Amino acid sequence: MLREKLKNHNIILASGSPRRHAFFKELDLDFTIQVKEVEETYSSTLKHSEITNYLSQLKTSVFSELQINDILITSDTIVWLNGKALGKPKDFEEAKKMLRDLSGQMHEVITSVCFTSKEFQKTVNDVTKVWFKTLSEEEIDYYIKNYKPFDKAGSYGIQEWIGYIGIKKIKGCYFNVMGLPTRLVYKTLSEIADR
Numbered sequence: 671m672l673r674e675k676l677k678n679h680n681i682i683l684a685s686g687s688p689r690r691h692a693f694f695k696e697l698d699l700d701f702t703i704q705v706k707e708v709e710e711t712y713s714s715t716l717k718h719s720e721i722t723n724y725l726s727q728l729k730t731s732v733f734s735e736l737q738i739n740d741i742l743i744t745s746d747t748i749v750w751l752n753g754k755a756l757g758k759p760k761d762f763e764e765a766k767k768m769l770r771d772l773s774g775q776m777h778e779v780i781t782s783v784c785f786t787s788k789e790f791q792k793t794v795n796d797v798t799k800v801w802f803k804t805l806s807e808e809e810i811d812y813y814i815k816n817y818k819p820f821d822k823a824g825s826y827g828i829q830e831w832i833g834y835i836g837i838k839k840i841k842g843c844y845f846n847v848m849g850l851p852t853r854l855v856y857k858t859l860s861e862i863a864d865r
Contacts, residue, residue: 749824
């Protein structure tokens with residue numbers, strides 16, 4: 671369906687995330703993957719979705735050779751808890767602290783997706799609220815040791831064991847918590863195809 675509408679475009683997914691790769695396959699889109707390193711730093715004055723909007727746009731800065739039919743897609747996800755952004759943990763101890771902080775609390779998962787071509791740039795974002803039960807030390811240790819969530823914002827993957835046993839409810843898009851608001855990506859690509 672959308673694949674046919676986008677047949678004259680080259681979709682470039684600039685992400686090393688296996689979850690995002692799988693989402694694009696499940697959306698039945700033709701795409702290529704190009705990953706380029708960029709230092710993900712941002713001003714402390716940025717808050718909430720300003721952070722993910724900025725970082726998703728920053729990731730486009732290392733792509734200077736876009737062709738006329740290319741659509742570059744970059745994205746960034748953070749966990750927002752008590753007015754602070756949680757990114758990916760550096761080590762076991764940082765992962766443990768994050769999960770202790772999330773335990774028994776509501777937090778927000780924010781993902782921004784930036785669509786860039788030679789002619790335009792459009793950034794969209796989605797916010798999902800997630801409520802964790804109170805996690806025991808044993809549950810936290812077990813999860814980190816067995817699932818090693820060091821590549822995940824907030825130190826957890828909702829689709830993993832911790833999501834099955836620890837999440838009481840969510841409000842918003844489940845896939846956004848996994849790292850990509852699929853409905854919003856599909857909608858935005860449809861609008862681009864109709865331009």
